[in-house]
Amino acid sequence: LAKTTQPISMDSYEGQEVNITCSHNNIATNDYITWYQQFPSQGPRFIIQGYKTKVTNEVASLFIPADRKSSTLSLPRVSLSDTAVYYCLVGDRYTGGFKTIFGAGTRLFVKA
């Protein structure tokens, strides 16, 4: 299993850009990198997924260097509602599907 390491928590202010970096030194060739967001008492919500280089969607960007041993989730201009736990996951291929294993996650606190 490709283990992930993230900062335990981060603080930010409204309107700032937030970058959360995840280390996954043992990532396998076929593994994808996926980020989820979780609010209290809710299931995780998909944010973004990538394999290499850069991926951007309407809510975030994901930067993956050439060696793929880390990735950075970038949230532009955060708001108070972005306060949540963010999980970095690496796809573990399992009998044709993915067994999604969660690390500790990063608690982001956005202040006014």
Next chain:
Amino acid sequence: GAVVSQHPSRVICKSGTSVKIECRSLDFQATTMFWYRQFPKQSLMLMATSNEGSKATYEQGVEKDKFLINHASLTLSTLTVTSAHPEDSSFYICSARDSQLANTEAFFGQGTRLTVV
């Protein structure tokens, strides 16, 4: 996007009774679903992988006779917590992937808050 629905969202039961939690994929088929448990301030812990038409695969340390999983159709998996005790109180979450698409993300249900009194 794809939707996974869990029911109930909250349940309170007496110690010693059993509780069934349903997980449905509403607009896609899922041959595989996953069940997680999450304690306060902690990450999600994978309990088992539910396989349509066959036995579930349990993670190490998870009692298969206590947490019964049934995946009878391509859109429904159930988790039954048997003889529940207060220490089983937790947030249970299921997820599913679209069986017909490769390398797609997992979609998660909204979770079920179980309180055993």
